Amino acid sequence: MERFEGLAPPKRGAVMAAAFACFGKNGFRKASMADIARAAGVSKASLFHYFGSKKALYLYLTDFSVERISEALDRAASDMPEDFFDRIKRATLIKIEVINRYPGMLEFLYERANESDPEVFSDLKSRERQSLASGFGAFFAGVDLTRFKEGADLRMAMNAVLWIGEGFVRHLPRDAGADTAFRDISAYMDLLRQTFYKEGT
Amino acid sequence: MERFEGLAPPKRGAVMAAAFACFGKNGFRKASMADIARAAGVSKASLFHYFGSKKALYLYLTDFSVERISEALDRAASDMPEDFFDRIKRATLIKIEVINRYPGMLEFLYERANESDPEVFSDLKSRERQSLASGFGAFFAGVDLTRFKEGADLRMAMNAVLWIGEGFVRHLPRDAGADTAFRDISAYMDLLRQTFYKEGT
DNA sequence: ATCCCATTGACCGAATCGGTCAACCGTGCT
């Protein structure tokens, strides 16, 4: 983790982008350290020097992503809309902003969420989810749970935002401004509202 | 090639879909016969029994795709619009229709076109292109080449339609009707027209 | 000259690769 800080700044971004892209495209199992090293322009031995193992690299990328997103959410926690779904909307936009700042992070998170062998790293998903949930905690304090339809709860709605949301965002051009993102997110939110909320909102 | 016809009809579709998807997702090199067999629900030995080799399977999928598209183009050749770009538009829509009929074919063709190691199968791309070009031949007979801008020619425009077009179509939902496809294709055609055609059309 | 640490090429056993083969099975004909 902290060992990685020693990597020279120009190569550091290259390594992260290469690892993000390779894991994002191939999944953990099929992604190879040799490919990542080649794409990053460093030797395979250097990767192991910095991260120790393939799994550790994968974990670092996960923690890195989750931390950046959680930080951004915490920073914005003081100024939040009242309505529950408006909060989700705002949080999703913040997440999009962070993700777009790091090349490959979107593909990485998307791959992590949607598939992967169920055997490998079953612990990781829940870990990441918990970590993000704590980041979201400030947003959803005081939400009236009685307004959710039967079978739907806060956790379901959050997961929908976190993971279905990526599928929605994925097709946006990377340089799309907040306006475009907001328009699409709004339509998505309407769908969510219909799905999880009781009528009469 | 013809040996494949012996495969039982239900499994046949599964094998093709699995092979399309696996090659389309991972490229020729990284796709493994074991993965394809697992996804198709047959043994790896059966794949080799039917196709002989990995390369032969890849070739079969290529020929299959190109043939279906060429057939559809030939079938529609009798009734065609006058304008050159309208013809391209029509041909592209036909191609989309065929591709959407076979699960995985879009991803397969897209992967083939956009990347892959340059060393492997460099002969295949040109082969496929020639084959498709002959299919397109009837469409472009009599086109006035003097109307193309300098540096742009029929082949460039065709390649743009064939391969850039997929990137365009890729984001459409698979069940999108011809209306949606046509709307997007039209915008794309305007771009093509500006790019390749002299002003005053 | 000395230390230091980032970086690497060469290498390891293990796993996976594309590909082969003999054996198995259900079926139909005699």
Place this chain on the structure above:
DNA sequence: AGCACGGTTGACCGATTCGGTCAATGGGAT
């Protein structure tokens, strides 16, 4: 019942690639 036959497979092959290790290199600071 006996036989032949073709679709199907598990087990296996050598070759390649995998994740991971390690001694050696080299440039920078002291």
